[in-house]
Amino acid sequence: MSSAAPRTPRRRDADVSRGAILDAAEHLFSQFGYERATLSEISRLAGVSTGLPTYFFGGKDNLYRAVLGRLIVEREARLEPLAERAVRSFESTGERRAALELLISGYVDFLRERLALVRLMGREALDGGRHLGAGPRHSAAVADAIERIAGTSSGDVDQLVITTVALCFFPFEHNDTMLAAMGRDAMSEDFAAARKRHVVDVLERVLGAG
Amino acid sequence: MSSAAPRTPRRRDADVSRGAILDAAEHLFSQFGYERATLSEISRLAGVSTGLPTYFFGGKDNLYRAVLGRLIVEREARLEPLAERAVRSFESTGERRAALELLISGYVDFLRERLALVRLMGREALDGGRHLGAGPRHSAAVADAIERIAGTSSGDVDQLVITTVALCFFPFEHNDTMLAAMGRDAMSEDFAAARKRHVVDVLERVLGAG
DNA sequence: GCGAACTTACTGTTCATTCAGTTAGTTGTC
DNA sequence: GACAACTAACTGAATGAACAGTAAGTTCGC
Numbered sequence: 001m002s003s004a005a006p007r008t009p010r011r012r013d014a015d016v017s018r019g020a021i022l023d024a025a026e027h028l029f030s031q032f033g034y035e036r037a038t039l040s041e042i043s044r045l046a047g048v049s050t051g052l053p054t055y056f057f058g059g060k061d062n063l064y065r066a067v068l069g070r071l072i073v074e075r076e077a078r079l080e081p082l083a084e085r086a087v088r089s090f091e092s093t094g095e096r097r098a099a100l101e102l103l104i105s106g107y108v109d110f111l112r113e114r115l116a117l118v119r120l121m122g123r124e125a126l127d128g129g130r131h132l133g134a135g136p137r138h139s140a141a142v143a144d145a146i147e148r149i150a151g152t153s154s155g156d157v158d159q160l161v162i163t164t165v166a167l168c169f170f171p172f173e174h175n176d177t178m179l180a181a182m183g184r185d186a187m188s189e190d191f192a193a194a195r196k197r198h199v200v201d202v203l204e205r206v207l208g209a210g
Numbered sequence: 211m212s213s214a215a216p217r218t219p220r221r222r223d224a225d226v227s228r229g230a231i232l233d234a235a236e237h238l239f240s241q242f243g244y245e246r247a248t249l250s251e252i253s254r255l256a257g258v259s260t261g262l263p264t265y266f267f268g269g270k271d272n273l274y275r276a277v278l279g280r281l282i283v284e285r286e287a288r289l290e291p292l293a294e295r296a297v298r299s300f301e302s303t304g305e306r307r308a309a310l311e312l313l314i315s316g317y318v319d320f321l322r323e324r325l326a327l328v329r330l331m332g333r334e335a336l337d338g339g340r341h342l343g344a345g346p347r348h349s350a351a352v353a354d355a356i357e358r359i360a361g362t363s364s365g366d367v368d369q370l371v372i373t374t375v376a377l378c379f380f381p382f383e384h385n386d387t388m389l390a391a392m393g394r395d396a397m398s399e400d401f402a403a404a405r406k407r408h409v410v411d412v413l414e415r416v417l418g419a420g
Numbered sequence: 421g422c423g424a425a426c427t428t429a430c431t432g433t434t435c436a437t438t439c440a441g442t443t444a445g446t447t448g449t450c
Numbered sequence: 451g452a453c454a455a456c457t458a459a460c461t462g463a464a465t466g467a468a469c470a471g472t473a474a475g476t477t478c479g480c
Contacts, residue, residue, distance in 0.1 A: 010444080011444065014459065017459075033245070033337070039436060039437085048461090049461045050461085051461065052460060054436075055460075060437090121387070125332070126329055126332050127243070128386045129390070137387040162388070163409075163412065165380070165384075166379075166380030167376055170376030173383075174335040177335045177339040178335070178347045182368055184368060195372075201416070202412060220479070221478070221479090222477085224424080258427090259426060259428070261427065261428075261472080262426060269471075
């Protein structure tokens with residue numbers, strides 16, 4: 001199997017190099033954006049030569065797409081089971097708050113851990129999603145869970161989904177400007193906990209009064 | 211006064227040229243971002259030669275700052291009176307919903323009319339606000355109004371302010387990706403009206419149960 | 421006619437991509 | 451199990467395109 005770890009580390013290993021390049025590219029693309037992240041800097045950070053990223057990925061554009069693709073796969077892998085658990089919890093117990101806590105807590109944790117996803121999705125949104133194919137533009141799993149937990153009671157479900165994603169996404173997206181100006185840091189434990197509580201409060205109250 | 215319109219249009223008018231350059235730059239910076247918006251394209255769109263933007267503004271960076279500055283001045287000019295009216299309405303009548311309707315409706319209208327501001331603030335946020343000086347990173351007027359309308363009742367006022375801005379900002383920021391995937395368009399009359407109603411509902415319910 | 425507005429051709433830099441060459445790893449042969 | 455033959459990983463210098471900035475020159479408004 002190709003992903004099995006060899007006991008003697010090879011000096012040449014395409015999988016390892018690919019991974020290092022993807023890691024470096026993810027960091028620099030999310031931090032500086034497509035144009036200001038250069039292939040030489042990505043190579044330097046990955047510890048490979050300037051030609052290797054193009055050799056493996058066929059160009060800067062394809063490398064960027066590969067970074068996005070990997071993140072989206074990871075997102076679905078993390079959020080689908082989470083959303084399913086939250087919905088099942090709600091449907092079996094009928095306790096809305098507990099289900100929302102499960103969902104929102106997991107969602108916020110994921111965004112905080114993989115900030116690169118938030119930043120790259122933000123950049124994609126501003127660029128018209130030109131690198132995103134037909135793939136899901138935000139987690140379908142979270143949207144689906146919210147719809148199920150809301151039930152048929154509330155009027156416009158789309159508005160509710162937008163609101164949920166907005167409430168969780170926004171602080172991370174605008175952490176360096178708006179939150180910094182308020183003396184807050186979305187990446188801190190304290191803020192994340194407070195944010196989760198607030199978002200659950202908001203959603204519970206909105207859903208509570210159908 | 212320099213802004214008075216001369217009855218015979220001059221072929222050379224620094225104010226007019228500056229304005230045309232700022233308009234073109236605002237459009238292209240907000241649409242494509244700092245790096246992909248080129249000075250030659252800005253010049254072409256403004257109907258001037260490639261050297262003029264640098265002649266007037268001293269370089270691409272300063273031009274970008276000038277665009278941001280003009281937008282921020284406009285934002286304060288629009289939102290300060292609005293916020294003041296909303297707060298006064300609330301403090302004289304005690305009717306929270308009417309005050310929120312005034313504030314949110316005006317805020318959403320402004321964001322929709324000046325989408326360039328939303329997009330540029332989004333870009334700035336992702337770039338660490340490197341072009342933003344010490345100036346306000348989001349409307350201080352709206353934040354202040356929300357705090358006043360909320361009263362001392364609700365716990366964490368910062369969370370409420372973040373939530374308010376997030377709810378209004380997010381659909382415009384992610385219009386090309388998330389909303390497009392939902393078949394919605396934040397720029398349409400219908401959506402804007404529905405969004406306003408939803409945001410006011412949310413805020414009213416959150417504030418209602420202090 | 422003088423100064424500000426404006427143009428145009430040019431310069432230097434940055435960067436993605438290419439490619440000829442080098443070396444590590446693998447496979448087959450005896 | 452050693453050695454040759456081969457493949458794939460990897461390098462780094464060269465190339466050319468794109469672009470911001472410059473400056474010498476031209477034209478307009480007063």
